[in-house]
Amino acid sequence: MEEKKKRWRPSLTAYREQEETIHRQCVELDAWREKYRKLAESTDMVAYQKVVGERDQQIHYNSLKDKELESMRTQNDALRNEIVELRDEVYALEHRGFFARLFNL
Numbered sequence: 001m002e003e004k005k006k007r008w009r010p011s012l013t014a015y016r017e018q019e020e021t022i023h024r025q026c027v028e029l030d031a032w033r034e035k036y037r038k039l040a041e042s043t044d045m046v047a048y049q050k051v052v053g054e055r056d057q058q059i060h061y062n063s064l065k066d067k068e069l070e071s072m073r074t075q076n077d078a079l080r081n082e083i084v085e086l087r088d089e090v091y092a093l094e095h096r097g098f099f100a101r102l103f104n105l
Contacts, residue, residue: 010018096105 099105
């Protein structure tokens with residue numbers, strides 16, 4: 001047969017010390033929880049600001065891209081018109097008559 005161990009009961013002083021330790025640890029835990037919440041909120045805010053910043057940058061980039069695209073289209077149209085004019089001039093020079101070539105008219 002096994003002997004049963006005696007049950008230990010703390011004295012009133014030991015009990016109060018344990019109670020004080022538990023209370024102190026609870027206060028420390030609450031402080032850490034509050035610090036964690038603030039950190040989590042600031043981290044969430046930073047992440048949110050990062051997402052918003054990236055979205056704003058993308059919008060700005062798209063608007064710049066659209067402006068540049070419109071500018072390129074305008075330049076392209078101007079170059080096309082110039083090509084048509086030069087092609088007409090080259091055609092006229094190639095098909096001019098003998099005296100026009102002779103006198104370089």
